[in-house]
Amino acid sequence: MKFLAITLIVHGPDPITGELKSTNARLREVVENAVLAEELGFDGFGVGERHERPFISSSPPVVLSHIAARTSAIRLFTAVTTLSLLDPVRAYEDYATLDHLSGGRLELIIGKGNGAAQAQLFHVTGEDQWERNREGYELFRRLWREDKVTWSGTFRPSLTEAETWPRPLQRPIRVWHGSATSKESVELAALYGDPLFSANVSNPVEPYEELVRHYRERWEFHGHDPADALVGAGTAGYYATKNSQDAIETYRPIFNARLELFRKVGVTPVFHTLEDAIERSSILVGSPQQIIDKVHRYHERLGHEVMHLHADADGLTDKQHRAALELFQSDIAPVLRAEIPSRPFPHHGDSEHGTPGRGPDSARHEDTPHKGAPHEGSRHGDVRDVGAPHEGSRHGDARDGRRP
Numbered sequence: 001m002k003f004l005a006i007t008l009i010v011h012g013p014d015p016i017t018g019e020l021k022s023t024n025a026r027l028r029e030v031v032e033n034a035v036l037a038e039e040l041g042f043d044g045f046g047v048g049e050r051h052e053r054p055f056i057s058s059s060p061p062v063v064l065s066h067i068a069a070r071t072s073a074i075r076l077f078t079a080v081t082t083l084s085l086l087d088p089v090r091a092y093e094d095y096a097t098l099d100h101l102s103g104g105r106l107e108l109i110i111g112k113g114n115g116a117a118q119a120q121l122f123h124v125t126g127e128d129q130w131e132r133n134r135e136g137y138e139l140f141r142r143l144w145r146e147d148k149v150t151w152s153g154t155f156r157p158s159l160t161e162a163e164t165w166p167r168p169l170q171r172p173i174r175v176w177h178g179s180a181t182s183k184e185s186v187e188l189a190a191l192y193g194d195p196l197f198s199a200n201v202s203n204p205v206e207p208y209e210e211l212v213r214h215y216r217e218r219w220e221f222h223g224h225d226p227a228d229a230l231v232g233a234g235t236a237g238y239y240a241t242k243n244s245q246d247a248i249e250t251y252r253p254i255f256n257a258r259l260e261l262f263r264k265v266g267v268t269p270v271f272h273t274l275e276d277a278i279e280r281s282s283i284l285v286g287s288p289q290q291i292i293d294k295v296h297r298y299h300e301r302l303g304h305e306v307m308h309l310h311a312d313a314d315g316l317t318d319k320q321h322r323a324a325l326e327l328f329q330s331d332i333a334p335v336l337r338a339e340i341p342s343r344p345f346p347h348h349g350d351s352e353h354g355t356p357g358r359g360p361d362s363a364r365h366e367d368t369p370h371k372g373a374p375h376e377g378s379r380h381g382d383v384r385d386v387g388a389p390h391e392g393s394r395h396g397d398a399r400d401g402r403r404p
Contacts, residue, residue, distance in 0.1 A: 001295075001299075001304075001305060001306070001307060001333075001336045001337055001340040001342050002043040002044070002305060002306045002307075002342050002345065003042050003043055003044075003306075003307055003308070003309065003328075003333055003336075004042065004043060004044040004045065004046050004075075004077060004079075004232075004306065004307070004308040004309070005033065005034075005037040005042050005044075005045050005046070005308065005309055005310070005311035005325075006045070006046035006047075006048065006077070006079045006234070006308045006309070006310065006311055007030055007033065007046070007047060007048065007057070007310070007311040007312050008048035008050060008055055008057055008079075009026065009027070009030055009047065009048065009050075009055055009056050009057035009063070010054050010055055010312065010314075011023060011026050011053075011054050011055065011056045012054040014315060015253075015254055015257035015258065015261070015314070015315040016253055016254065016257065016315045023056060026056065027056065027063065029312075030047070030063060030067075030311075031063070031066055031067055031070055033045075033311045033312065034067040034070065034071060034074070034311070035067075035070050035071060036322065036325070037074060037311060037325075038071045038072070038073060038074040040325055040326060040328075040329045041329045041333070042074060042329075043074070043075060043306075043345060044074060044075035044076065044077050044107070044306075044345070045067060045071075045074050045075075045076060045077065045311065046076075046077030046078065046079035046109065046308065046311075047060045047063050047064055047067075047077070047078060047079060048060070048078075048079045048080065049078065049079075049080060049081055049082050049113065050113075050115060051082075051085070051113075051115065051117050051118055051121055051122075052115045052116070052117030052118070060078050060081065061078075061094040061095060061097075061098050064076050064078070064098055064102070064106070065097075065098055065101055065102075068098065068101050068102035068103075068105065069101070072103075073105075074105070075105050075106075075107055075345055076098075076102050076105050076106050076107070077106075077107050077108070077109055077176075078095075078107075078108050078109055078110075079109050079178065079197075079308075080109045080110055080111035080113070080178040080197075081095075081108050081109065081110045081111070082110075082111060082112065082113030082118070083110050083111075083112075083132070083133050083136035083137050083140060084111075084112040084113055084118075084124055084129045084130075084132040084133040084136060085113055085118055085121075085122045085124055085132075086136065087156055088136045088137075088139040088140040088143065088156070089139075089143065089156070089159075089162075089164060091136070091140060092140055092143040092144060092164055093164060093165070093166075095108065095168075095173075096144070096164070096165075096166050096167065096168040096169075097166060099168045099169045099170055099173060100166060100168075100169045103169070103348065104169045104170045104347070104348025105348075106170070106173060107173065107174045107175070107176065107345075107346075108173060108174075108175045108176065109175075109176040109177070109178045109197050110133070110137060110175055110176070110177060110178065111133070111177065111178040111179065111185060112129045112130060112132075112133040112182070112184075112185070113129070128155075130182075130184045131154070131155075132155050133184070133185075133188070134184070134188055135153045135154060135155055136155070137175075137188060139151055139153065139156075139159075141172075141175070141192070143164050144168055144171075144172055144173060145171070145172055147163065147167065148161045148162065148163055149161075149162050149164070150162070169348055170346070170348055174194075174195070174346050175194050176189075176194065176195045176196065176197045176232065177189035177194055177195070177196055177197065178197045178199065179196065179197070179198060179199065179211060180198075180199040180201075180202065181203075181207055181208075181211060182211075183211070183214060186211055186214055186215045186218060187218055189215060189219075190215055190218035190219040190221070190222050190224070191218075191222050193219075193222070193224045193228070195229075195230035195231065195232065196211075196212065196215045196229075196230070196231050196232070197231075197232040197233070197234070197306070198211060198212055198231065198232070198233045198234065198302065198304070199234050200233040200234045200235065200236075200282050200298075200302070201234050201235070201236045201281075201282065202236070202270060203270055203281075204270075204280045204281065205282070205298060205301050205302070208233070208301075208302065209301045209302060212231055212301075212302050212303065212304075215229065215231070216229050216303075230305060230306075230343070231302060231303055231304040231305065231306075232304055232305070232306035232307065232308070233282070233298065233302050233304040233306070233307055233308075234282065234307075234308045235282045235283065235284050235307060235308060235309055235310070236277065236281050236282045236283040237251075237254075237255075237277075237283040237284065237285065237310060237314070238283075238284045238285070238291075238309045238310060238324065238328070239251045239254075239284075239285050239316065239320075239324050240284070240285070240286060240287065240288055240291055240324050240327050240328060240331075240332065241287070241323075241324070241327070242287060242288070242327075243287055244285075244286040244287045244290055247285050247286050247287065248274065248275075248278075248285060248286065250316075250320065251274065251285045252274050253315070254314060254315035254316070255274040255277065256274075257315065259272070282298060284309075288327060288328075288331035288332045288335075291328075291332055292332055292335050292336060295307065295336055295340075296336075296339070296340070299340055305340070305341070305342035305343065306342065309325075309328070
């Protein structure tokens with residue numbers, strides 16, 4: 001399994017202390033968290049894109065460019081690039097430039113975006129956002145692959161033998177499709193043979209499991225080798241200590257502050273207590289062994305090879321935040337890497353000549369259909385045939401026997 005640290009760059013008061021950092025300090029904190037993620041051994045670092053308060057993540061390529069200059073090996077992700085809002089030509093120019101500045105470490109996760117402000121700022125509505133996302137991606141994809149493009153569509157001026165510069169370093173780049181509950185994003189990913197990243201944050205696992213199942217079905221429908229389907233999934237929060245009691249009691253006021261914020265903005269919580277969230281959501285709070293067991297149970301349902309953690313402290317002290325990430329890399333990640341198979345991330349050297357990197361255990365990224373046997377990456381078989389999650393701990397918690 002591979003691990004990403006992702007931030008949406010929320011800029012709000014600390015849920016425990018009420019302190020509000022300056023915009024400058026918050027952005028610099030994001031960069032330092034990316035440097036820390038590389039130091040600790042995370043495979044990737046992602047920056048979201050939002051265009052309304054309380055987020056200050058309106059310009060991911062700028063933030064990621066600074067991170068690229070401060071790091072050397074970690075993969076850089078957008079999470080997500082809202083192509084429904086952007087001119088695909090300008091998006092291509094920004095990200096092709098970032099591709100070079102990062103030394104070919106860039107991957108994109110695309111999506112339609114959300115939030116009411118995008119309708120006001122960009123005049124994108126619920127009625128046209130999916131079509132804008134589809135059209136934007138199809139043009140972006142061609143711009144990345146073709147030196148000259150002739151194209152016409154609905155939402156931007158047509159192109160005739162258009163050239164875009166610079167030409168990218170990675171030929172092609174890997175593009176994931178981010179989705180919470182939308183089959184439109186799943187269909188686009190399956191059609192083009194691209195990986196899917198399931199949000200897996202706000203609800204119990206069942207709707208995300210259904211979406212991943214649909215992705216695999218549509219993947220095969222479009223003629224792709226089932227073994228090449230690739231899934232990532234998010235988590236709703238993370239905090240681990242050596243024993244679960246300490247983790248839960250430390251995280252409880254953070255979770256309760258989140259519930260209070262939901263009430264203030266008129267959002268009905270799905271999970272009403274921390275214990276409920278630990279039991280039914282993707283939040284990872286507890287001992288290392290509990291978290292290992294829980295990730296395995298989610299893997300049985302989703303078959304994902306890539307997982308993200310929140311990069312931000314989110315109410316933890318800096319000391320608690322770093323200690324939890326260090327514990328993840330020392331006690332949790334090595335076990336999950338060994339027990340859940342995952343394909344290598346792309347490297348620039350794999351695709352120098354315009355063909356995607358695909359070693360014997362790496363995903364394909366071209367359009368040509370391939371036939372083959374389904375991938376049996378899960379320890380318990382194909383995710384589409386798995387029913388209820390495993391309820392028993394494989395190893396048990398040495399301290400108290402409890403699990404999330």
